[in-house]
Structure formats: C-alpha cells, structure tokens
Amino acid sequence: MSIPVLELIDILWLKFRDMNPQAGQIVDLLAERGDRLQNDHIAFRTFNDPRIGVSVLAKPFVAGGYVVGDEYQFEEKKLYAQHFEHPDPEMPKIFISELLLEKFDAPVRKTVERLIDQVDTHAINDDHPLCIAARPWRSSYEDWKLLRDVSEYAAWMAAHGFCANHFTVFVNALKSVASLQELNSLLVEKGFELNAEGGAVKGSPEVFLEQSSTLASTVNVEFTDGVHAVPGCYFEFARRYPLPNGELFSGFVAKSADKIFQSTDSRS
Template identity: 80%
Template sequence: MSTPVAKLIEQLWVKFREMNPQAGQIVDLLAERGDTLQNDHIAFRTFNDPRVGVAKLAEPFLAGGYVIGDEYQFEEKKLYAQHFEHPDPQLPKIFISELLLEKFDLSVRHTIDALIDQFDPASGNAEHPLCVAGRPWKPSYEDWKQLRDVSEYAAWMAAHGYCANHFTVFVNALKSVSSLQQLNALLLDEGFKLNHEGGEIKGSPEVFLEQSSTLASTVEVEFTDGTFPVPGCYFEFARRYPLPTGQLFSGFVAKSADKIFQSTDSRS
C-alpha cells in the first residue's frame, strides 16, 4: 500500500505536470525510448518567515521518514537551503530553500509580509500540508514587478506560492542514454530550451554531481490587476557519481544549484 508521503509526492507530481506540460512531454519522449522516470529530487521555495520557512515545509516529509541531510548557503541570491533524504532510495530527495528576508530593505519585506498575512499557515494539516497549498495569497502584478527587480526568486514565490518548483530526472537510471551530455543533445534536438547559465551542464564528475535543466515555461498567471505571462516551473536532470567510498553522492553542490535557480528568471 502506498504510504502517505508517497501519496503526497504523487499529488505534487500531478500538479507539477499540470503547471509544466514540458515535463510530461519529456517523460513521454523517454518512455518511447524504453525509459521510465525515476525522480532524483523535488525542490520547493519559501521565505524564512517562521510561519512558512524550511522547517514548516519539511514537516510532512519528516513525518514520512525523511531525515535532514546537508545545508547550503547562497550569498548572492540571499538564500538558505536544506535537503532531506528517505531510507527508501526509490523516494526522491527533497530540497527546500528559503529567501533570507532580513537581507532586503523594508519595502520588500513589507510586500512579502503582506502576502503571508493573507492566510493562516497554521490552518494546514497532515492531509493538506503547506507544500501543496498552491498560492494562498493574491498579489498584484505591481508586487511581482517590484519583487522581480530585487529577486527573481521572490517574484516566483509571489506568483506561484507552494508547489514543486521542479522535479528532477535521475539520469543514472536511464538506459537509452549513457550521459547527461547525450540527454541534453536529445532534448535540444527535440526543441526543448535548456538553461545555459554557468554552462549547459553545472558541476562535474570531480564534484560527484552533474546537473542541467530546461528553462521554465512561460505561463499566464492571474494577479489582482490583470493576467500576465510570467515564468513557471522547469524540469531538471541530475547524474550522480560515486564517492571514494563507492557510495553514490547524495547531496548537492551549491555552486551548481546557484545557476539552476536561474531557470525561472524572467526573459523579457
């Protein structure tokens, strides 16, 4: 029988595919080649307000048997993150980042506080945790533009709220390609656009992790002052390498993740 945390992940996957049709297209492409999807990790974004921070988002995963892995700092983007792992290797890792609000001026903090104040995070429960709350506030497009000018991350949160920012294909489990380079070439041939910030592939075998990603699809989002196109979600691809111990590296590389975040940057 499926566990509550496995059901939660399936719920997140269904919503993610609705928000990001290219994910379904890529899964179908791989299926045609005889591959089935294994997810390496799921990523979430939030703010470091205690009502909605990493600890709050992690609650259903910790309750489902996940344990805390490493923590990460992103000085330039003003972010802190943790990842979580489950003893069952078939369950994806969870990567949760939060925007460090104290690093921004008062006008930005007031805008974000006003969004969080529009709902009661404590109203969630085991069946309806924060990570599937969707967007629980109603921002204006002016709010989005103000936040975008100082943090693309904050603008994405204002537009989309709580959902999977991205899922990640575990490249090691694919049989029809033998490298991330081959997978990227296949995706480009099929017309998908990849994130080239910091190089098409972030990381290397020397740091035991290679990552690439699509660029976020542009989606129409309803704001209080109209409906406007903004970046949505994206699909990531990760290939992991064994440590000297022989165990597959299970963490993340902050320098690479820093560039992956830019998959949702606006491109106007």
C-alpha cells in the first residue's frame, strides 16, 4: 500500500525543514503574526532517464489523486517540466522538472549516467517512493564541480538526489501582509537574503503570478572525496491572480521559473 499523500507531504516537509532551517524560521515568523503556512507548490528535480524521470517521481502523487496540469520547456537550462494538481485546492501543486541529458556533451552525460546506474530501482516502490529517496548514489566533489561548470541543476542533483527542492508559501492565504512586495520587505528586514535574479519579484499580475524566493542555504555534503559546502534548498513565495473567468491561475510562468531555478546557484 502506498504512503497516503498527506503523510508523504508531511515527511517531505520535515526533511526539507531539516535541510533548510530558514524555512522553519520564516514559518515561525509568520505564525507570530497570526498566519499559518499554506503551501502553493512543492518542487522536485530529476534527470530524463526512464528509471527516475518525471513519471516515476509523480507516481505517489498520482496515486493520491493528482492529475497533470500543464507542461513547460526551459530551453536555456535544457529542462522539461510538468505540474500536477489535486482536486482539493488547498493541497499543494507538485512541480517536477527533469534535465534533458541528450542536450549535453559526453562528459556530462557519462558522469550523470554513472550516478543513475547506482540507483537500486527495485528499492523504489509504494512504501519507498523516489521523491524521498535522498541521494541514491555515491558522487565526488570533482563530479559536482564538473557538473556545476555546465549545469548548476545537474550539480544540485549530484549532491542531493531526491527530496523537495523547495516548498512555496501561498501568499494569497496570508493575512498579515497585503502583497508579495510587503512580504519580501519583511523578510529582508529580518535578515533573509532573497534571489535578486531578474528582480526580487518574478512575474506580474499581467501574467497572473508573482514569485520570489530566498537564496538556498549552504549545507555540508559528504562526497566520496570529503565534506564540502554546497547550495541546498530554498523557500519560495507565490501570489496568484484571477484569470478573466474569475478562477485563480493555477499554472506556472516559464520565464519566471527560469530565474527561480537560480536560487540554488553557487555564489563563490
């Protein structure tokens, strides 16, 4: 029997918060102001290998009632993505992207394939879904650096594997701030560093979605050749606007998401 989707989300949140303490600090800050966390979406990363691709990561969510919402292409970052929605509007959307390995040169492909070949696909099942498998391979810091120089996304995967890359505060549900801009100002005032790529706020009411995010926390990762500090996870914030038909926009804007991806870029 598969893990109930609400239980799975709780597991993901606890793992995410442990890896990214700033998320818990921000939730506590909002709670002090009378707000509770409602998640807009949870994001995952993977490679477009059939053993671990989007469809494999999505399995426990589809089993829990999620359906495909839309798909996205990120030409510059060589990514494909889908998002999934649940009939219950308070359930977070699921956003899963995968790196298109065929668009990279042989050294990158071979490095990634060597990682994927270590995945025990028989250990991935309903009780142990891929999305909580953490890092199912041994990788070196040299691997990480090689990948980082070509794709920060690939390097992040080599370091962390399968976990929530980010959770997202649904700003519409907050009562103590009137806008995403006001929330950003509060976070900066409290010492949190935001992703400024393309501006602190990505998107606009005209595209029915505004997003911002913290910069990823730096975490120590044990590689085969030592422990090294690399970017971990980040916390995102999204405000959605109604479409002309009055329904709240439930998709994503590729141009904005492209900049959000850079929240895990190296800063050294």
